[in-house]
Amino acid sequence: MKVGRAGDAPPFLVMDVIAAANARAAALPPGAPGILRMEVGQPGTGAPRGARDAAIAALSAGLPMGYTEAFGLPSLRARIARHYAERYGAAVAPSRIAVTVGASGAFPLAFLAAFDRGDRVAMAAPFYPPYANILTALGMEPVMLPCDAATRFQPTIEMLERLDPRPAGLIVASPCNPAGTMLAPEELAAIARWCHANDVRLISDEIYHGLTWGTVAESTAAAFSDSAVVVNSFSKYWSMTGWRIGWLLLPEDLVRPVECLAQNMFISAPHVAQVAAEAAMDCTEELEANKAAYAASRAALLEGLPRAGLDRIAAADGAFYLWCDVAHLTNDSAAFCAEMLDKAGIAATTGLDFDRERGARFLRFSYCGPAEDMRAAPGRIAAWLGR
Known part of the structure; x- marks a missing residue:
């Protein structure tokens, strides 16, 4: 029987790492040190208490929890619109808000509405793998803009100007996954205006907003362009x-x-989930405490990893990732990560997930897990590498 071409989309390798780490953890003998989970961008905290209470109350009341409007509960859309006014000073009509099945459900909706089969869509490399994989499955063509520390792993207008022909779209992420770097407001504004002037649809991934560390100001593409599409999620800052x-x-x-x-x-x-999400937006005190824990983990790793031999780390402006150049230790980061899991009990993600051309010299650590695990990681790596 025929198998569709969309099934040829490359795997999301971090999911394979999760499976390997689960298997490794299950095989540990009683009393052995556990696996430090630094492979996936999933907060170690659960949904905030207010969100859980709202869900419990709704279920206890016997509400049917059936279909909502396709774009979501009107009250949640209004609350999200208020969020833009409060955080960014941007006036947004609730009618422009579409509640989605996570950011993962938002991307195919945005891509299908904005682009046609065969359209070229540019993005910085390294990049979040599903950008390219979803585009490919939909018959569109990802166009990579190789970035490095010189541009803080972010695209520039000069890169865009060199593209011939111009792409139909551009995806930016600030903070980005995997590098954690950000576009300064003036840089994002310039890119947004260039895209609008050149009929290039800007897709701005803002799912790590709220998780920034004070070096670069947070801004939204919606403040700079009426044609941009903004993607956000309750998965990261809101821990859902x-x-x-x-x-x-x-x-x-x-x-x-x-x-x-x-x-x-x-x-x-x-x-x-919509009921809980609306309540979560008012749980600021608890969420800021989570953020403070991430900041402490970030500080511990930025201090400890260089002493362990991993001293080539991208500027970590936001999100909860460290993008490490390990070319001085290996030319095969996939094998390096596998050995680190086996010998040091630390699960991390190979850079090949994020950059197919240069990823063999990089790996990504996620530091949103338990703080004690993040503090323990540099010592385990140092012992494994003989530092």
Whole structure:
């Protein structure tokens, strides 16, 4: 029987690392040191208490929790719109907000509404793998812009100007995964305006907003362009990964196309998750405490990893990742990560997941797990490497 070409999309390698780490943990003898989970961008904290209480209350009341409107509960959309006014000073109509099945559900909706088969869409490399994999599965062509520390692993207008022909779209992420670097507001504004002037649809991934560390100001593409698409999620700052809830902030011309696609592809995001997400947006004190814990883990790793031999780390402006150049230790980061899991009990992600051309010399650590695990990691690595 025929198998569709979309099934040829490359794997998301971090998922394989998760499976290997799970297997390794299950095989440990009683009393052995556990596996330090630094491979996946999943907060070690659960949903905030207010979100859990709201879900419990809704379920206890016997509410049917059926389909909502395709774009989500009107109250949640209004609360997200208020978030843009409070955090960025940006006036956003709730009608432009589409609640989605996580950011993972938002990307195919945005790509299908904004682009056609065969369209070229540019992005910085290294990049979040599903950008390219989803585009490829949809018959679109990812165009890589090789970036490095000289541009803080972010694209520049000069890179875009050199593309011939111009792409149909550009994906930016600030803070980005895997490097954790950010575009300064003036850089994001310049890119947004260049895209608008050149009929290049800007897709701005802002799912790590709220998790920034004071070096670069946080800004939204929606403040600089009426044609940009903004993607966000409750998975990271709000610690709600498994609830599968995110959103799109859409330009007016994409509102109805995305709504029609959402109606047919997803019907709606989970009702109970929407109730919880709305409550989560008012749990600032608890969420800021989570952020403080990430900051402490970040500081411990930035101090300890160089002493362990990993001293080539990208500027970690935001998110909860460290992008490490390990070319002085290996030319095969996949094998390096496998050995680190086996010998040091630390799960990390090979750079090949994020950059197919140069990723063999990089790996990514996630530091959103338990703080005590993050503090222990440099010592384990040092012992393994004989430092």
